[in-house]
Amino acid sequence: MNLVTNNKWIGQRTIRPDGMDKVTGRAQFAADTTMPGMIWGKVLRSPHPHARIRSIDTSKAEKLPGVKAVVTSKDIVDFPIEKGAVMLGIQDMRWMCRNVMARDKALFPGHPVAAVAATTEAIAEEACKLIEVDYEVLPWSIEIDDALKPDAPILHEFNKFDGKPSNIVGRLEHKKGDIEQGFKQADIVIERTFTTRPVHQGYIEPHACLISVAPDGKTTIWSSSQGQFMVRAMTAYLTGIPQSDIRAIPAEIGGGFGGKTIVYLEPLATLLAKKSGRPVKMVMTREEVMRATGPTSGSKSTVKVGATKDGRIVAAHGTFYLQAGAFPGSPIRGAAGCSFTPYDIPNLLSEGYDVCSNRSKVAAYRAPGAPIGAYAVECVLDEVAEALKMDPLDFRLKNAAREGTKAAHGPVFPRIGYVETVEAAKSSPHYAAPLGDGNGKLRGRGTASGFWFNAGGESSAQVNITEDGNVVVTTGHPDIGGSRAGIANICAELLGIDYRRVSVIIGDTQTVGFSNLTGGSRVLFASSMVVTQSTEKIIQTLRERAAKIWEIDPEAVKWENGAAHPASPNAGQFEPLTLEELAEKAPAMGGPIGAGVQLNTQGADGGFGTHVCDVEVDVDLGIARVIRYTAVQDVGRAIHPGYVEGQLQGGVAQGIGWALNEEYIYTKEGKVDNPGFLDYRMPVCSDLPMIDCIMVEIPNPKHPQGVKGVGEVPLVPVMAAVANAIYDALGKRFYALPMSPPKVVEMLEAPTRQAAE
Amino acid sequence: MAKVHVTTSINGEPMEFLCEPSDTMLDALRGPLALTGSKEGCASGDCGACSITIDDRLVCSCLMLAVESEGHEIRTIEGLAQGEKLHPLQQKFLEMAALQCGICTSGMLVASDALLRKNPDPTEEEVRFWLAGNLCRCTGYDKIVRAVMETAQELQNQEMRAH
Amino acid sequence: MTELRYLAPDTLDEAVGAFAKAGSAARILAGGTDLLVQMRSGVLKPGVIVDIKRIPELTAIEQTADGGFRIGAAVSGMALAEHETFGKVWPGVLEAVNLIGSKQVQGRASAGGNLCNGSPAGDSVPAMVAAGAIVTVQGPNGRREMKVEDVPAGPGRTNLKPGEILVSFTLPPRPPGSSDAYLRMIPRTEMDIAVVGCGVSLTMKDGTVTAARVGLGAVAPTVLLVEDAAKALIGSKLDDAALAKAASACSAACRPIDDKRGTIAYRIKVAGVLLKRTAAIAAQRATQKN
Ligand SMILES: Cc1cc2nc3c(=O)[nH]c(=O)nc-3n(C[C@H](O)[C@H](O)[C@H](O)COP(=O)(O)OP(=O)(O)OC[C@H]3O[C@@H](n4cnc5c(N)ncnc54)[C@H](O)[C@@H]3O)c2cc1C
Ligand code: FES
Numbered sequence A: 001m002n003l004v005t006n007n008k009w010i011g012q013r014t015i016r017p018d019g020m021d022k023v024t025g026r027a028q029f030a031a032d033t034t035m036p037g038m039i040w041g042k043v044l045r046s047p048h049p050h051a052r053i054r055s056i057d058t059s060k061a062e063k064l065p066g067v068k069a070v071v072t073s074k075d076i077v078d079f080p081i082e083k084g085a086v087m088l089g090i091q092d093m094r095w096m097c098r099n100v101m102a103r104d105k106a107l108f109p110g111h112p113v114a115a116v117a118a119t120t121e122a123i124a125e126e127a128c129k130l131i132e133v134d135y136e137v138l139p140w141s142i143e144i145d146d147a148l149k150p151d152a153p154i155l156h157e158f159n160k161f162d163g164k165p166s167n168i169v170g171r172l173e174h175k176k177g178d179i180e181q182g183f184k185q186a187d188i189v190i191e192r193t194f195t196t197r198p199v200h201q202g203y204i205e206p207h208a209c210l211i212s213v214a215p216d217g218k219t220t221i222w223s224s225s226q227g228q229f230m231v232r233a234m235t236a237y238l239t240g241i242p243q244s245d246i247r248a249i250p251a252e253i254g255g256g257f258g259g260k261t262i263v264y265l266e267p268l269a270t271l272l273a274k275k276s277g278r279p280v281k282m283v284m285t286r287e288e289v290m291r292a293t294g295p296t297s298g299s300k301s302t303v304k305v306g307a308t309k310d311g312r313i314v315a316a317h318g319t320f321y322l323q324a325g326a327f328p329g330s331p332i333r334g335a336a337g338c339s340f341t342p343y344d345i346p347n348l349l350s351e352g353y354d355v356c357s358n359r360s361k362v363a364a365y366r367a368p369g370a371p372i373g374a375y376a377v378e379c380v381l382d383e384v385a386e387a388l389k390m391d392p393l394d395f396r397l398k399n400a401a402r403e404g405t406k407a408a409h410g411p412v413f414p415r416i417g418y419v420e421t422v423e424a425a426k427s428s429p430h431y432a433a434p435l436g437d438g439n440g441k442l443r444g445r446g447t448a449s450g451f452w453f454n455a456g457g458e459s460s461a462q463v464n465i466t467e468d469g470n471v472v473v474t475t476g477h478p479d480i481g482g483s484r485a486g487i488a489n490i491c492a493e494l495l496g497i498d499y500r501r502v503s504v505i506i507g508d509t510q511t512v513g514f515s516n517l518t519g520g521s522r523v524l525f526a527s528s529m530v531v532t533q534s535t536e537k538i539i540q541t542l543r544e545r546a547a548k549i550w551e552i553d554p555e556a557v558k559w560e561n562g563a564a565h566p567a568s569p570n571a572g573q574f575e576p577l578t579l580e581e582l583a584e585k586a587p588a589m590g591g592p593i594g595a596g597v598q599l600n601t602q603g604a605d606g607g608f609g610t611h612v613c614d615v616e617v618d619v620d621l622g623i624a625r626v627i628r629y630t631a632v633q634d635v636g637r638a639i640h641p642g643y644v645e646g647q648l649q650g651g652v653a654q655g656i657g658w659a660l661n662e663e664y665i666y667t668k669e670g671k672v673d674n675p676g677f678l679d680y681r682m683p684v685c686s687d688l689p690m691i692d693c694i695m696v697e698i699p700n701p702k703h704p705q706g707v708k709g710v711g712e713v714p715l716v717p718v719m720a721a722v723a724n725a726i727y728d729a730l731g732k733r734f735y736a737l738p739m740s741p742p743k744v745v746e747m748l749e750a751p752t753r754q755a756a757e
Numbered sequence B: 001m002a003k004v005h006v007t008t009s010i011n012g013e014p015m016e017f018l019c020e021p022s023d024t025m026l027d028a029l030r031g032p033l034a035l036t037g038s039k040e041g042c043a044s045g046d047c048g049a050c051s052i053t054i055d056d057r058l059v060c061s062c063l064m065l066a067v068e069s070e071g072h073e074i075r076t077i078e079g080l081a082q083g084e085k086l087h088p089l090q091q092k093f094l095e096m097a098a099l100q101c102g103i104c105t106s107g108m109l110v111a112s113d114a115l116l117r118k119n120p121d122p123t124e125e126e127v128r129f130w131l132a133g134n135l136c137r138c139t140g141y142d143k144i145v146r147a148v149m150e151t152a153q154e155l156q157n158q159e160m161r162a163h
Numbered sequence C: 001m002t003e004l005r006y007l008a009p010d011t012l013d014e015a016v017g018a019f020a021k022a023g024s025a026a027r028i029l030a031g032g033t034d035l036l037v038q039m040r041s042g043v044l045k046p047g048v049i050v051d052i053k054r055i056p057e058l059t060a061i062e063q064t065a066d067g068g069f070r071i072g073a074a075v076s077g078m079a080l081a082e083h084e085t086f087g088k089v090w091p092g093v094l095e096a097v098n099l100i101g102s103k104q105v106q107g108r109a110s111a112g113g114n115l116c117n118g119s120p121a122g123d124s125v126p127a128m129v130a131a132g133a134i135v136t137v138q139g140p141n142g143r144r145e146m147k148v149e150d151v152p153a154g155p156g157r158t159n160l161k162p163g164e165i166l167v168s169f170t171l172p173p174r175p176p177g178s179s180d181a182y183l184r185m186i187p188r189t190e191m192d193i194a195v196v197g198c199g200v201s202l203t204m205k206d207g208t209v210t211a212a213r214v215g216l217g218a219v220a221p222t223v224l225l226v227e228d229a230a231k232a233l234i235g236s237k238l239d240d241a242a243l244a245k246a247a248s249a250c251s252a253a254c255r256p257i258d259d260k261r262g263t264i265a266y267r268i269k270v271a272g273v274l275l276k277r278t279a280a281i282a283a284q285r286a287t288q289k290n
């Protein structure tokens, strides 16, 4: 692999291949597809947070005119708990089969209990109401503290922790040195406990699919997901249809942020389609999305940090309890594994606990778990720095992980860019600028850093030269944020042609090789590796063909500016042969030109970011607003800077929402009380300032273009940066999110009240 | 169920369709009219992905009955470009990477166009408040706001040159 | 499944007739920004919808002979904003109407719908109450007039009689030195329902308040006219003591609930804060105009 230099297209803000369709309304998202004879599927959902299902009677629904099929858990392939885990990536099919349709118990309000297909949506909805479910309502718990009480209702009776039935369904720890010894060396020790609320990924496109099952069992799925291969595999597992019979076609995806890395509707629609013999379309309402799809965990974290007077962190201990929802699998790995990673801490213990409770099963959300952990750690570090009277960025620099530092989760770091992000933040115009006058409102500035693992994994690509000498690249990863644009830049760069001659598409499961999820910030990292290797193979073929025509050695041919040239005057005098010319001659020269590569990619380096945030607080109303924000990140190499910045800006916006207003609110009955955008309160355009980005480029040496994942890091530091800024403004620290107006006012009034009492 | 016959104009062309009286304009656009450029993110007026104009007035098509379009002029994202020629906003969104997943893009463009028709030289604050009804979860709005302002600037410059 | 009939009469008499005839299954459709949301969520399943937007009187904005304004109940916020003089005379009412939802929602939403929807958090209502607006309603038994503050009966309920349609709001002529303002507290900058809303209308002479009305929203089952707050302002120069007294009167008038949008303690505090801020804006506008 040769590192490309003197780039013409890499690093350029080219126009993305799918852009035209998206600005003209032509792009086909999951809900935009129809088929002749199509009918509609709807899901009946549990109204109870926790209930044993004694029986389900679907006979009345089946008799309603227009109803074509009804399915319940009886129709879904069972993965018995006692038989042990059946893993697909990080998902255990034992939980997935119970999550898509409740079996013996309904575990959260919104848990599917049956599904109906009918000729119209209205009839399907009506039929759902005719299904009689006999529930034995059980006690429930949602909050972590409640789920951990000795007498808490247990969701999964088979699960034991410390020998007793428990809602703690998993634990992991990372350890380095000896914290007891470490804390003894500390001159200052600060320990704090933090809570965060569950928040939703908030993608604007609800889950949707259209599925046809032909009489011979051949199944076609159009759906919006972060992985058509995941959709195929999970649907195969849960319906019993072999993967070779399922063609999963990736529709354009209207946002996912991790939330579309599992299936909800596809197995149900497949079974409905199979039973009814008709194509079935299912589209979730926004309310269903909020009630029944994975938000991320609420959490309770305790972080203790010890440092010496001269500013060295000598020991740290983090304990992170994360809500998994109805089934095991909260992102404790991200919380426990990432939070301390930017720092070189000799004695460290980082523990994660996975806690089940009666709310929807969590799904991945942008650097799963890491923002939760970083919020706690980075707030404590801010306090330690203050206690030591050190600039918070200097304090971080002093303790920064560098090349050679051993991270608690295992790796010894290669050349990493963390220090550079802190230095760039320190020397940014933002950090140097005075806070300015808030006109009666209080202003403050905060900083925080963050780390995310990033991932490699399986990717496949096929690169073909068309008969007229242009290029079609097919990859296997749904493109959520502009990855096709990056691929086009890279392929055009390697071939030395205009990027507009490269068409990049996402293949379906039966036309491109296996490619793992769009997740873990892996897509451009992994797919550019396979595309690079495919393109290099093509270039080799092109050189061989030119050599044949010129009757010289292929080694004496070089590929430059979209054409074969003699490598040196010694090779002979020949007019260059362009890609078009070679394509035209292809039939006579050995046939079509194309190459495919499939790899389990390795060498994804972790990513680091450091953020600076200014807030302004209206103390009478308790409203905090972010008025200036700078995100610094080591991005490896920005193949398409526009879409790299876009990742940074989008992640920051989500973090600001998480910090200030977003949260799941529950009723006394245990139901989500704000299952819509109006009361869930994601940031709107007027809530945010411009978000400045500083891209530090420390190329990943193990990647042909130096790429590092960039999509997830930007969410990690945000809540801590905002919280530290609010502290700076108010002189009071928050230990809970969101920092919404009633809570800010309550906190500001607390001491006066105490004094009065 | 008795369907209702509606005669209207969509993107400048006379159009007739049948719908249920309870169908929203968004249902009609995405269903019988097969104009799926308008998206449904919430069906409750909160996300703006379904933005259209009726008689040049910006509205959420999910908050309007299809039958209400009788005798009015509807415009959707599909009518923003003039044939092959993109609207300057569309071009700018492409050039400035003002979209990521693209699900909000139709609504953003229709709303931004309505803004520039009313206020050809908006401030950043005006753009942000005008677009407050269009949720975007991907971009953090930065590039969208910049694209709208830059388009406005370009259109203003062209205007000045024309005079 | 119940069938729905959609009617779009051209005259008020037809509308009243159809509405009265259809009984409790019927709903009036103005902008539809509440009605359609309620229908979609399944809260409401009307049998008949009477669209009033084709009736000229309901979509007209007129200056009355005495210098006041009459606004049709179905006039959208955008249309009101485009009126040449209305916003100059009643900037507070206009800003309240235009805080409703997004630009998209404002393209449809009406002050009539905001009032008849019966939400205690409706933004235009406290401003209309402060303005002293009178509404005209027409029903099977003819026309009558009501004070705006008498229309809401409780969350989701009004004191309109069966078959009655809200026709228009009449705002009185403004003496010199008058203006108004509306502020609300929401967690975000837009697209939220008011946690507290406050409308203040003032008339000032030589820096002294000679007339005042205060409307308060989202702090009780219906929007409140807070007479004690007005009394505290009248005769004052809006000095700190008077403002503090008026703010306390607002806080005292609150009978709020704890809900997903705010707590009791928070709402009570904010009512006072908003009164002070809103009164200051209204006063500044009132004195500027002289
Ligand atoms: C996204 C979104 C954001 C919103 N934000 C706000 C906000 O910030 N502040 C706020 O106050 N509201 C808000 N609302 C609610 C709504 O927009 C307002 O209440 C609006 O004023 C309703 O007016 P409309 O004309 O659309 O009413 P409609 O929906 O047409 O009617 C509302 C109710 O009043 C009845 N009605 C309407 N007109 C009459 C009449 N003339 N006579 C008798 N009955 C009548 C209808 O039958 C219905 O029951 C929001 C709504 C949405 C969807
Ligand atoms: S779908 Fe209409 S506003 Fe969201």
Ligand code: FES
Pocket (backbone or CB within 6 Å): A204, A254, A255, B098, B099, B100, B101, B102, B103, B104, B105, B135, B136, B137, B138, B139
């Ligand atoms: S680009 Fe995805 S929501 Fe805006």
